[in-house]
Amino acid sequence: MTMAGHDRSNLRKVRLYGVLIALLGLMMLPFYAMFSSTLKPESEIFAAPATLVPSDPSIQAYLQVWTQTDVLLWVGNSFIISVGTVVLTLLLAIPAAYSCARNDFVGKRTFLLSVLVVQMFAPVVLIVGLFDVITQMGLFNTYLAVIVPAAAFTLPFNVWMLYGYFKTIPVALEESARIDGASQLQILTKIVLPLTKPALVASITYTFLYAWNRLLFVLTFLTDSAKYNIPRGVFSMVGALQTDWRMMLTVSVIGIIPLLILFAFLEEYIVAGMTAGAVKE
Amino acid sequence: MSLAEEYTEASDNSHLERGVAYVQRNSRAYLLIAPAAVFLLAVVGYPIIETFRLSLYQSPADSNIETFVGLQHYVEIFDSDIFYRLLWQTGRWVVAGVAGKTLLGLLIAVHLKGDIRGRKFFRTAFLIPWGIPYAISAVVFRWIEHPQFGYLNAILLKLGIIEQGVGILGNPSIAWLGVVVADIWIGTPFMAIIFLAGLQSIPQELYEAAAIDGAEKWHQFRYITLPQLKSVVLIATLLSTIWTFVSFDVIWTMTGGGPISSTATLVIHIYQVGLQNGNLGRGAAYSVIGFLFLFVFAIIYLRIYTRGGDEL
Numbered sequence: 001m002t003m004a005g006h007d008r009s010n011l012r013k014v015r016l017y018g019v020l021i022a023l024l025g026l027m028m029l030p031f032y033a034m035f036s037s038t039l040k041p042e043s044e045i046f047a048a049p050a051t052l053v054p055s056d057p058s059i060q061a062y063l064q065v066w067t068q069t070d071v072l073l074w075v076g077n078s079f080i081i082s083v084g085t086v087v088l089t090l091l092l093a094i095p096a097a098y099s100c101a102r103n104d105f106v107g108k109r110t111f112l113l114s115v116l117v118v119q120m121f122a123p124v125v126l127i128v129g130l131f132d133v134i135t136q137m138g139l140f141n142t143y144l145a146v147i148v149p150a151a152a153f154t155l156p157f158n159v160w161m162l163y164g165y166f167k168t169i170p171v172a173l174e175e176s177a178r179i180d181g182a183s184q185l186q187i188l189t190k191i192v193l194p195l196t197k198p199a200l201v202a203s204i205t206y207t208f209l210y211a212w213n214r215l216l217f218v219l220t221f222l223t224d225s226a227k228y229n230i231p232r233g234v235f236s237m238v239g240a241l242q243t244d245w246r247m248m249l250t251v252s253v254i255g256i257i258p259l260l261i262l263f264a265f266l267e268e269y270i271v272a273g274m275t276a277g278a279v280k281e
Numbered sequence: 282m283s284l285a286e287e288y289t290e291a292s293d294n295s296h297l298e299r300g301v302a303y304v305q306r307n308s309r310a311y312l313l314i315a316p317a318a319v320f321l322l323a324v325v326g327y328p329i330i331e332t333f334r335l336s337l338y339q340s341p342a343d344s345n346i347e348t349f350v351g352l353q354h355y356v357e358i359f360d361s362d363i364f365y366r367l368l369w370q371t372g373r374w375v376v377a378g379v380a381g382k383t384l385l386g387l388l389i390a391v392h393l394k395g396d397i398r399g400r401k402f403f404r405t406a407f408l409i410p411w412g413i414p415y416a417i418s419a420v421v422f423r424w425i426e427h428p429q430f431g432y433l434n435a436i437l438l439k440l441g442i443i444e445q446g447v448g449i450l451g452n453p454s455i456a457w458l459g460v461v462v463a464d465i466w467i468g469t470p471f472m473a474i475i476f477l478a479g480l481q482s483i484p485q486e487l488y489e490a491a492a493i494d495g496a497e498k499w500h501q502f503r504y505i506t507l508p509q510l511k512s513v514v515l516i517a518t519l520l521s522t523i524w525t526f527v528s529f530d531v532i533w534t535m536t537g538g539g540p541i542s543s544t545a546t547l548v549i550h551i552y553q554v555g556l557q558n559g560n561l562g563r564g565a566a567y568s569v570i571g572f573l574f575l576f577v578f579a580i581i582y583l584r585i586y587t588r589g590g591d592e593l
Contacts, residue, residue, distance in 0.1 A: 016392060016395070016397065017397075019388075019392050020392050020393070020397075020403060023385075023388065023389055023392065023407075024403065024406055024407065027406070027407060027409075027410060027466070027469070027470075028406070029425075029432075030410075030418065030421045030422060030425060030466065031409075031421075033421065033424065033425050033432045034421045034424070037424065045430065046429075046430055047430065048429040048430055048446065049429075049430075049434055049435040049438050049439075049446065050427075050430050050431060050432050050434070050435040051435070052432065052435055052436070052439075091316070092316050092317040092320055093317060095313040095314070095316065095317070096313060096314040096316070096317035096318070098313060099309075099310045099311075099312075099313035099314045100314065102310075103307060103309075103310035105307045105310045105311065106303065106307075107311075108310075108314075111314055111318060113583065114321070115317075115321070116582075116583065117579055117583070118321055118325050120523060120575050120578060120579040120582065121325060121329070121572075121575060122523070122524075122526075122527030122548075122575065123527075124527050124529045124548040124551065124552065124571075125527060125548060125551065125568045125571035125572055125575060126325065126328045126329065126332065126568070127551065127552060127555065127556065127568075128332055128335060128551065128555040128556065128561055128564045128565045128568050129327070129328030129329060129330075129331040129332035129335065129565065129568070130324075130328045131555075131556065131561075132328065132331050132335070132561075133323070133324065133327060133328050133331065148324055149324060151320075151324075152320065152321060152324035152325050153325075155317060155320070155321065159317065209412055212414065213412075213413070213414040213415060213416075214414075214530070215414070215415065215416040215529075215530040215533070215534070216529050216530060219533075220556060230414060230417070231414040231415070231416035231417065231530070232416075234414070234416055234417055234420055235416050235420075235534055238420065238423075238534070245424055245427075245430070248420060249420075249421070249424060252417045252420060252421065255414065255417060256413045256414070256417060259412050259413055260409065262412075263405055263408065263409060263412055264405065267401065267404065267405045267408065270408065270412070271404065271408070271474055271478075274471060274474050274475065275474065275475060275478040
């Protein structure tokens with residue numbers, strides 16, 4: 001490579017990374033604002049104009065947040081709701097997806113397309129009718145009031161994700177297991193599901209995140225503050241007249257830590273899930 | 282197809298018998314999809330019907346008295362100025378939001394495409410905003426845009442762009458922009474990742490051939506990348522349009538639809554009328570109008586999705 005060519009390729013690299021880092025900085029700015037604010041003492045957070053760098057950083061807010069807010073309770077509730085939604089969704093989605101992948105029957109196409117349409121029917125436009133259903137089922141103010149609608153709206157993604165994956169598993173594997181005398185259930189749990197692991201992880205991650213993040217269902221179907229999840233808890237801290245910004249931002253940081261851990265480990269699966277959900281291969 | 286032909290030839294009686302026999306032969310297949318199908322019918326199908334029914338009634342939430350009023354809600358909605366204001370506010374919210382997410386997502390994806398060092402790190406970092414609760418992103422943006430203590434004002438003051446702090450979210454003429462920014466921030470990662478996946482599926486030979494022909498970077502983007510990416514962009518923007526149209530948490534947390542309803546969209550209004558004010562009938566009528574919009578989007582989506590035809 002000539003010197004000029006080398007320089008140009010270096011220049012291109014500098015420009016590429018420059019743009020990337022600038023874009024990343026832009027996307028990370030809100031996190032910085034959130035995190036740096038939690039390190040300020042009470043007097044500094046209400047300084048106008050804001051100090052961009054905390055002058056005397058301390059972790060005081062993180063020590064106070066446990067006694068002054070219900071953050072642990074909210075994180076716990078978020079876990080209950082997310083895990084409940086994952087379990088319910090998988091119990092419904094796995095048999096349905098498996099059935100569609102292995103059998104050809106009248107109504108299959110209708111079923112799969114209706115499922116796809118459900119994904120279009122966003123919860124908010126259904127909320128008035130849904131309110132009726134939840135009340136009639138006697139679920140109002142129970143965890144199920146949130147789990148049931150969340151499962152309904154994550155089911156489409158799960159059915160399609162798993163359906164697509166089941167189709168790629170050779171039927172021959174199952175047939176030889178059947179000849180060896182394995183039951184239908186054994187074939188599913190011992191052979192098919194272990195092979196489906198990547199799709200299952202993507203499904204579980206998507207469903208878990210969906211249930212963890214949603215405010216609407218909790219806002220509408222839970223009035224008992226002991227059952228609030230993290231988004232609802234944060235929302236409840238927005239005061240009509242005065243908001244304790246310091247505590248609220250600290251709760252927010254704590255509320256997203258489990259998600260950051262999830263992201264660090266499952267990034268590939270999340271990406272696989274996101275792309276599979278929208279773009280067909 | 283052959284099955285349908287058999288049906289048409291058969292008499293009514295054997296039609297039924299054949300049907301029963303068919304279901305019995307495939308009983309296991311039907312049994313396995315039954316739980317999911319029944320569940321969706323109960324939790325999504327039934328509320329749809331219930332919403333249609335409710336929209337024809339005067340129905341305050343706190344009593345069990347329902348009065349049939351026919352299409353009165355719809356007539357009143359179409360006669361009201363609020364409805365057209367909501368359409369305009371929803372339209373600008375969707376257009377500005379989707380345009381912002383698409384452009385920023387494309388910009389990120391193009392720069393992540395090449396064989397760069399630390400790609401996994403960048404990809405994960407860019408993804409994070411998408412994964413955290415919308416309500417949390419919303420309060421953080423609310424904090425950034427705080428009229429006295431916000432970071433945005435501090436930066437603008439420092440740069441000398443403004444002389445005194447401005448309250449974006451309290452100002453009816455620009456509040457929606459303050460909310461759109463948060464929405465774009467949340468939605469951009471999805472676009473970036475989808476576009477990145479699309480970009481990586483473009484055959485590298487196309488670029489090599491173009492490079493040999495001496496095509497410039499911009500021309501390569503214009504004549505190779507964009508056409509190859511077309512279907513991905515179509516699907517992603519359509520999905521984004523639907524999600525932006527129905528987005529609730531961000532607006533609700535940042536402004537609650539205010540000030541003086543300037544950030545309210547159709548779905549925010551549904552919530553305010555139907556659940557906050559307890560006018561279930563009117564809220565349901567607005568929901569039905571929302572359905573119609575979604576229905577149009579859904580048809581376009583299904584059209585594009587099933588264009589290949591036989592992947593089902």
